[in-house]
Amino acid sequence: MSRASKIALAPDLRDCDERTVRAWIEPMAVTPLGGGCYDVESHDDTYTVDVPGGRCTCPDYYFRGTNCKHRRRVAIEITQGRVPSPGRRRADCDNCGRESFVPETAVIPLCDDCRLDDGDVVVDRESADTLVVRRLTPDRADEYVIEATGTTVAEHPTNDRYPAEDPVVEAVYLGEQLRTDEPRVYAFPYSRLRKAEDAEIVD
Ligand SMILES: [Zn+2]
Ligand SMILES: [Zn+2]
Known part of the structure; x- marks a missing residue:
């Protein structure tokens, strides 16, 4: 039996800049809007992040053009599978009932296991x-x-x-x-x- 190798489960925030630290630890609620856009609600306000466009409606992004904490938070939540990536939406599979992220345009929502593809x-x-x-x-x-x-x-x-x-x-x-x-x-x-x-x- 091979032994598992050692990994970290979260970034070492001691080495991160302030915006990244906030993106990880501030309480925020991310709501997918479709079309690659997400509302990010934090203690101060709600802003909209446009992932394909690389934009955010917050002042930090507007005035400084920085990779603000909202954009970072959306990226983190997509990577962790908490919200669908652009072009996908959350849905119950029409065949097996399992919840997953399906293509946004799918007429019949089907999980990856049930979706029919060429050659199946x-x-x-x-x-x-x-x-x-x-x-x-x-x-x-x-x-x-x-x-x-x-x-x-x-x-x-x-x-x-x-x-x-x-x-x-x-x-x-x-x-x-x-x-x-x-x-x-x-x-x-x-x-x-x-x-x-x-x-x-x-x-
Ligand atoms: Zn922002
Ligand atoms: Zn399924």
Whole structure:
């Protein structure tokens, strides 16, 4: 058994400048606003930090252009996973219920374990067939038209149990993918597919 190596859990504040010390030890409440902005409430006032823009609305930043305590505090809270990083929001996973930070624009909030990605092996909840995800499209099931039938994915008879606003996932049957270089691509509403367990991945 290898022994763990020694690490510090917090920066040595004796070596830090005053603003960093305050960012760590002052009581502050950080509230994500979306779009990479965060409200930081401290004893004196509430200011807004814009992370992508590298700005803060406080006088310290305005007059001195410094990396004020608010910007430092937001960086600390993002690093520690207390608030979502820019482009993400806190949500309960639609599949497993676990709370995590999901992409801000996600139509269906899903944790990293449940989110479907290109190349994932998935199971069709209707047929129990195993498929491989080719592409997660930006189109909704009631917008995406299936070429062969001229109807939308949402209108397809086997999809009436799934939400019309689901994003469409393009996938190929695993068996067909193993047999041919150009397997036919099918379109599914997102929630009709679930990630396959390892034991299910058989041809
Ligand atoms: Zn500030
Ligand atoms: Zn999940």
